[in-house]
Amino acid sequence: MDLKESRRLARRYIETITASNPNPTGPQILHPPDGQTPSTAALVEHLGLPHLEGDKLQIYESLVTLETYLAQIPSLGPDPREQSAATFLREWVANAILPSEAFAERPLYSAAARSELSPDDVAKARAMGVKGLLLLSHLRRLDPPPQDGPDGPDTAVLTCLAAFSDKNDPWNSSNAQEQASNLIKDYTRSSHLPSMLTSILQKRIKALFSRTVNPAITPQGRKAINPRPSNITMHSDLDAEMKPWKFRDVYIITVFRWVLQCLDKSSVQANWPLITPPLLALIDDSSLEYKITGCNSLFNLLEKCPSALLERTGLGEVFEDAVMPCLSYLPSLTEEPDSLRILGAAYPVLIQLALARFPDERKYAARIKALDRVLRNGIVKGYAHAGDHVKIAELLVHQTTRLVNEMGTEFVRHLKYILPLLSANLASPFATVYPPLLQASVISIQAIIVNHWPRMSYHRGEIMRGLSTCWCRIKDCEVESKEHLQIQQGMENAMRLLQAVLQSDVDVAEDYQILVDSDPRLRDLLVA
Template sequence: MKRTPRDRLKDLTDFTSSAGFTPSLDQLWRDISSNDDSIDHSKTLENLLVAQNVLRPLKSNVVSSEEDVEAANALYAWLARISLPAAEFADSLEAAYSDNKEKSRPLTETLRNSQVRLSLGVAVLGYLNNAFPLDGADNAVDVVTSLASFTSERDPWTTAETRQIALSVLESCLCSRDGALGRSLWPVLEDVLKSRIKPLFAKTKNPAITAAGRKNFHPPPRPRFDMAAMDPETKPWKFGDVYATTVLEWILSRYLVEAHFPLLVPAILALIDDESLPFKVRGCSLLSMFLTPLKEGHSDILQRTNLSSVFEDALVPCFLSIPTITPEDESLQLLGAAYPALLSVLRIRYQNASSEQVKEQKTAKTNRDIYIRHVANILRTNVIPSFHHISSTTVAEDSLIASFPFPRLSTFLLEQINTLLPELGIHTTKYLQEIIPPVCTALANPFGPAHPPLLLAAVATARCVILNAHPRIWRWRGELLGALCDCWSHVIDEEDQFVEQAKKP
């Protein structure tokens, strides 16, 4: 006669009542292993429910015997295996990280069932950590990998409760009892990178870097049509082990710069170079996270590894993802991550240099001059051309009237101009003939009041131009004053229309 979960729980309770005050992990594991069937979903759920009810009432650090220690390690190995997201979530993962609402789709019944199993597995891991702390487990690498897979709430397999449990267990392992940062888990994180993450991204070849994570000064030429880039087998992190990017993101939030640098660079570049926009966005966001401790620690590792140009070459193609080929929502999402990432790369590369390095360079090639040249190049070859590309100009009554079919993206690009101008400073004067036209076009647009953020961004940019280039701005006073007056007039007309409509019964 087949035993139900209730019968199994009753047997375990009777055993523990006769054996002592606390349940036996050894008995629990023997019961689970005798009923384990990785193919049968219902059997796995049954085992998880039994483990949850047995482990929930346990107090902390109750494991003492060798049998229970072995059982705890076996339970950790079992839970780490069944709590790892699988390839079935690959399609829904890309949609989950896209801002394009047309790609969003509800989870299928199969995926919802898998989500329930994964959530229950993480909950049981939390209870097991109370009884036998994770930092003492033999297979901590596998368990940390599984838990770190649930640290992003945007993942389709993660719920808010599951994420909270996973982060709580991971933080308890990273922090010792006295509140100081625990060092015992740092080797585990390095092992996770080396044994679990690096092999997944190693199949995505990038000739721009060496195996040591440095710039390859003699890269082999890429074929014109590289069909390997479309092969799913070269991207197991995308189509198979879908948890890899989330684990990488969690590790990036606490990595050691010098020790983990070569392990992180190939994975980040693989994400940025991917053809899927949601993965490009994650790659750009991870690059910004990756650069934060370099900036805070004034590290010169980008100079020593010559990787700044590699990151720049990877990021620049992202700026071509603009309408009409790319939807506005996805374009905003990608450009909003790519522009800050590139600016961070340039700042760290040319502003973190030591005084000795600056003295060794020629006067005309100082880091400041090179930095300004790169920023100006972004402004002139990416931001301003993109603004003109997404704006349409029509002829009406012998005048050119620019319209903005993508007002949110136009607003974003004006904000990027406003971000880059303070970096240029007085050098803004060199590029007034390129900066003034888009600003005046936005200000003078008769339909500007329909999207106020566009006008606000244009006014802020005009103010920044005036402050930066005041010695030469007088030459453009006619264009600027005319555009500002047009803007004022259009806003007043819009207000009058609102007042008239309000007076109507």
């Protein structure tokens, strides 16, 4: 077996992988010269894998060589050394193809040298990820995963597969994600999956988040009675050792998200002390990307989290305190695209948190109070800073509609603030330039009419002002688009709703006729 020649050919193949040619053909020439495939144990020994560390090119060469040879092995021999070699290879490959530190953020003001990945380097890393996953597929065929427990190399393999579960990660590709998805099915069908998930949380995730301590919670995952001031805030973004999950082993965030998706309700309770510290570390991080990841992860967790657990541990309030500052990421201090992303993650999780903490009617008042805080600290203040950012205003209107429906009649105290804002959106001189904001505002007004019909006799003037002005502006447009027609239909429905709920209190026909006499363009809107 001429492994020296095999390595040379593997290196030549790796050199052909570039950003413009990420999937070159080959290496089909790597075959045993004598026609006899070497044993797995012999490959491990001759490649020197137990002593191979650090040199990325040598690791890549070994992956290519191993994948080519193992693809030709029909089965493992009866020799116990073959089983041991396959077990070793699974763990070695799983660790070898994990994304390197170069994919992680660089610590602020860091003077430490760190190689920057060129587009060709990224292409090589992605290609080797695919090679490694193919190699794991060969090993699964030769030596199926054991079913006797969660410990051993299969925790490492499952961690590796989870690291390739999100194709949007910079180290991942659609081919790698597909390979990982196929391999991971063996584990998700296993009765030992809960134990393996706990093992990943305990041995991998906890170890990387151990220095990112949140003083608001205890090691048992409960709210701290007398939280101590944090001593890591000043230095945490300056020192890579404080946040290895951010500055070194960045793949662990993807692994953590995947673990949360796999946990069921009973597993969430059993692993609560292992879940909450990483979750809060992400939400509290200074980086917007990690805050968004933390909010989205918390939203998914709340769907599986019993309200009794939040109440018993006191972490419902801790989560709210952590997420609420995200509502202040508004223009112009935050770029509009970034603001849309963080607000789009924070509002749903805060609303879901209020519903999860107080699900039944016995805690109705507490639920309304929590939703009220979201409205006052988020929607109202957000409008004050939205300015001309119509996409921000659209997002706030959508969240307002959600709050109207969730709060029901309790929203009535906010009508005097919210209705003028919605009416202003509709009456703006440039409103027709961005139809989605008009559509969202009309839908929100419809929700208000349905939920607060007893108060519409008092607020009908504000509603009619906004709808009438918007109708006229659309009529003045030279070309009425499909979106404009949908908005007009929505306004007609809103007017019909308003007329229906006012029939017993006010005769709106007279009001409508006055408006039509003043502007005939309103006839189609106001006259059935």
